[in-house]
Amino acid sequence: MKVAKLICFCVSLLLFSSCRGPVTITVRGEVPPPPPAPPPSVCHMCGGARTVACGVCKGRGSVEMVTYCSACRGSGNVACNQCGGRGSIACATCRGAGTIVEFDFGRKVNVKVQCRDCAGRGNFPCTTCRGSGHFTCRSCGGRGRFSQVARCTHCGNGRVTCPQCRGTGR
């Protein structure tokens, strides 16, 4: 071991002594290559665009304001007052039964006969609403709601400053 160390020492001495001249200069002058320049960091949220689509209007720049029609409660139809929305009016003669009970000449046997006024149907179709039971709401034209397009107040033209990079793009 001692011998080996001694040899090592001698070798290093030799190397040291030999490290002179142009060889040494070239070794010392060899500067390590500079690390590759990091790629320009770009905001991953906006991709460097500095703005992102507005979340409120989904980038459209305008929002649709919807209000429901109070006259028809949003259904688009109003019930017929005449028939109460049923579309038919009960026959007054038979009270909607379609049959009337007649006494057979004083005998105590009830005989049901078809109502002549309504031909046994028990009701008449409502003439006011033509049997549908409702009318199209006049206030909203049957749509049930009103919509109007308004400018989005959260953005300009659908874009907002990127919250990730605060508009720097990086």
Ligand SMILES: [Zn+2]
């Ligand atoms: Zn918006």
Ligand SMILES: [Zn+2]
């Ligand atoms: Zn309506």
Ligand SMILES: [Zn+2]
């Ligand atoms: Zn009847």
Ligand SMILES: [Zn+2]
């Ligand atoms: Zn009606």
Ligand SMILES: [Zn+2]
């Ligand atoms: Zn960004």
